[in-house]
Amino acid sequence: MLCALGAAVCFGTATVLQAVAARAASVQEGRGGEAGVLLRALRQWRYLAGLALDGLGFVLQVVALRSLPLYAVSAALASSLAVTAVVAARLLRVRLRRGEWAAVGVVCAGLAMLGLASGTEGDRAGSDALRFAMLGVAVGVLAVGLAGGLLPERGRGLVLGLAAGFGFGVVEVAVRLIDSVAVAELVVNPATYALLLGGGAAFLALTSALQRGSVTVATAAMVIGETIGPAVVGVVWLGDRTREGLAWLAVLGFVVAVAGALALARFGEAPAETPTARPVESR
Structure with a gap:
């Protein structure tokens, strides 16, 4: 559970660090459009630190998934929105409403309940049919992502977010469906x-969802x-x-944690600084 929570902290903090770096890069003089902004952001320690945290978070996520039930890990990862909200309040001077602070507390309470109630991961290896089903879902998600611009504007954020x-x-x-990390086994495993x-x-x-629809809905x-x-x-x-x-x-813990995360959905993309905020300096 500590690994799952650690992954959430890494992902949530990385979102804000990368947002700070990207915004600083966007106001710097230079050409190249979006590619130029990315190259300038990559020269900032905050953006690189965010990438490193993403990598560490993924490693912690894998460790957690090999030890905990999926419902506990997925709820913990959703709590990264609470981390983003708290870190944004500090680094971006975003003012959290009273209800959002309450939502952060709700997420923590839900995760505490999950930690107390969770058993060990299931002992079933999973069938080949399930492995191919996951591959099929992945192909479907790719198709939806590629067709994002063709989707009706109404409901686009909802569909792409889902x-x-x-x-x-x-x-x-x-x-969970990868039993061995041996190269020969990985190559033939649909998972x-x-x-x-x-x-x-x-x-x-x-x-595509964040660019073309409501951040909160997506x-x-x-x-x-x-x-x-x-x-x-x-x-x-x-x-x-x-x-x-x-x-x-x-x-109960799962429902409470997810409900708290949904209440913080506007932090799915690190929020912009408030008009009265002090500018964030880049180094």
Whole structure:
């Protein structure tokens, strides 16, 4: 559980660091459009630190997924929105409303309940049919992401957000479906390709959603997709269970944590500085 929470802290902090660096790069003089902004951002320690945190977060996520039920890890990862909110309040001088501070507390309470109720990961290895199903979902997410600009404007953010959530959910499930990291085993395992394709397709869909729709709607849809889907797969097909007699607490904790994350959905993309905020200096 510490690894899952550590991953959430890494992802949430990385979002803000990269936003600070990208905004500083966008106001610097230079050419090259978006590519130029990215190159200037890559010369800043904040952006590089954010990338390093993303990498560390992924490693911690994999460790957590090999030890905990999927429902616990997915809820913990959704709590990265709470981390983003708190860090943004500090670094970007974003003023959190009273309800948003309450939502941060709700997320923490839900995760505490999950930590108490979670058992060990399920003992089922998963079938080949499930591996191919995850690969099929990843292909579907990629198709939705590529067609993002063709989707109707009404509901576009919702559809792309859900697609991104399902893609990240595929990554979580695929980690559990990889039994061996030997190259020969990885090459013939459909879960390997589901993991790679699902992660890439999820980022594509999320990027399109944030550019073409409401950040709040897209992020809320993503949270639903990346939490409920893996939780169901873990319980139904992989044998994830709770501690004896604490199933009710796990369900309550899951619902509470996800509800708190949904309340913080506007932080799916690091928020802009408030008009009265002091500018963030770049080094």
